[in-house]
Amino acid sequence: MINKSEILARFARNEVSAEERAAFHAWLQTLTPAEMAALMDEYGEMLVHIETSSAPADEALLAAIHREISTQEVAEPTPLIRRIALRKWAQAAAVALLLGVGIYLWEARQTHPAAPPVVVQNTDIGPGKEGALLTLADGSVITLESAHTGQIAQQGGATASLSGNSLVYDKNGREDVYNTMSTPNGRQFRLVLPDGTKVWLNAASSIRYPTLFSGKERRVSVTGEAYFEVAANADMPFRINVRDKAEIEVLGTNFNVNAYNNEETISTTLLAGSVRVLSTNNKGVIIKPGQQAQIANLSGIQGNQHNTGIEVISTDVDKAVAWKNGLFNFDNVPLQEAMRQLERWYDIRIVYEKEVPDIRLAGKMTKQVTLGGLLIVLEELGVHCKLEANTLTVSAK
Template identity: 45%
Template sequence: MMSERVIILYQKCLDGTAVAEEKQELSLLLEDPAHEARVKARIETLLQEDQGLTDIPETTMSSMLQAIFQAESTPVRPKTSFWMVIRRTGWAAAAVLAVAATVWWLRPTPRTIRQPLAVQTSPAAGFNKAVLTLANGEVVLLDSAGHRQVNQGTTRVQQQGGQLSYTAGGRQAAEGYNTLSTPRGGQFKVILPDGTAVWLNAASSLRYPVAFTGGQRQVEMAGEAYFEVAPDAAKPFTVKLKDGMHIAVLGTSFNVNAYADEPLVRATLLDGAVNVSKNSRTVRLQPGQQVQAPASGDALRLAILPDASQTIAWKNGAFDFNHVPLADAMRQLARWYDIEVVYEGRVPDITFWGKMGRDLPLKDVLLILEMSQVHCRLDKDGKRLIITP
């Protein structure tokens, strides 16, 4: 039967043994919606097996959801690759978005899909933009196209596109603190005077001295940031957070998520070692570990992550929603696209597995959500996203 041939070809693509002609054959067979349904059913079976999704290698998942549709001779490619799977608690089956979404882009004949947009335009994806407040109160607007230089005493502050860098010079270091702030829908990178690199996510801020003097290096942050700290054993590096939390390091890479609208402050260590303190409690992290602190109290919970790199997907230009509840994912989308998310009724009980690029325009994200049975619409101003039952 032809449907059995579809499954055989699909399995070969999944195993990585399919040649270009077989990929092309499968792509053509999937023009028939009945065959596409068989592939969806096969993927659903995989999702229900004892092996968890987190145990499936990313290369396998990618081949599962993309390679089968993209023969080497196929001239058309999606503008931005992504795969996304959702599962509702209690469902016997999973909804596989990437199958439908990839076929949508590869097929020349359009299909009818409920349009989630109620306006002609929708917010674009975020980009490099920030506000630099100098120690003297002067405000400098930064964006992707900017190239400028500001001198603060003997310290040179230089912007090149989406990066700000500090170069200390001379013995008379400048005094005072600068603050780099990103709005919703913005991100920026800064190289501090000691060589430490900091990436700021949307709606975040970093306050730091124009020059590190004395016996320590201390900065203050809110929102989310990824740090690659320049080692200096003589001057420990400290990140000060809200509610009395501190992160002390010598030289390491870590991510901090401390948004006010998140239920927990999370510090995740990628490399090296750090001490995370909150009032009288201190926890030492090893690579791959995360400390979680509720908004109130002194509790510090230690978690071992199966994939710590998920926490810095934003820095690498992606949303990693692997095993992320809908409400958590929507908070990330709200900050990046500068929208307000409102739920009509209860929050849908949905968990995501998957990734997508942060360069997708919101209209494409809404299409993905609608295809996953997350019903949503934008209000007439395009700034309020309404999730419906």
């Protein structure tokens, strides 16, 4: 039986061996959310003290947690806004760090009182991972996994090979044959096209492309979300068809496209270079780095295909590409929007018991956290989550 007081005191003095640290982490992983909450309440002060004496591997993250928490402005409570106590978040952050969860900082603004504890009625659900499906021109399907390496297909003279978490095409194609890479929920993968263009594909997304770029343009089709680093070629513009609702014209640049059917907009966020975004009525806008072009996506929600206007806004590009960098960035994100990301990454179904809780999140966290670790955070935000099989029922009371 773990002596919690003794081991935590030794953590605080940095007197634990590597074996003891590993054993303690393994024990923490066995705790239920309710037991974890009890540990925070009972040993919170000691856990926070660990910030000053943790092992080097933990030190940078703990310091970041401490800096962000200590610099937050605490708003005066009002009937409509409540902030979670920073002391509680320091405890939660320290416990999460010991778990390997990597929670940086969370805040909540909500209109409801605190909810009951999280209820988990099955084993934990792990985060998504690298993987995709490749559909060849003849209709055959190959499962792509980062553990595999080497040549996997040859079509029209072009060879496709797996290297780590990337599918790479050479430039030896002789025929225009098309392949499709698709990622189910809980998977993401990387693609290097025959011209050297690099594509990161997020969960629940797809890209259709030729194994040889010929003619006057390079053309691909995308659904879901993808990040592009387009190889420059002024003589052959790069064009992306986005679900037959928008088109992006590129010469050479870095940008992100978010075109999920259940999001309110189709958005193109530019990091470097210049792109032209066109809607279905051929009205186009040119955006600059730091800008995002948004096209209403009402057809994916209400069946309305007539709103084709484009709005250009300034945006946080790091937030737009956080998924590619292994993070959830929920800065000022409504709970329902964040939940759609979780559905795709954890391959779960989210339902709301009554109304959608009126909560906005802030901060960021690693995408490698298990769903159980994330539910601990949601509990602190006043969100009641009940997980049964792969369905997460959400409510706030």
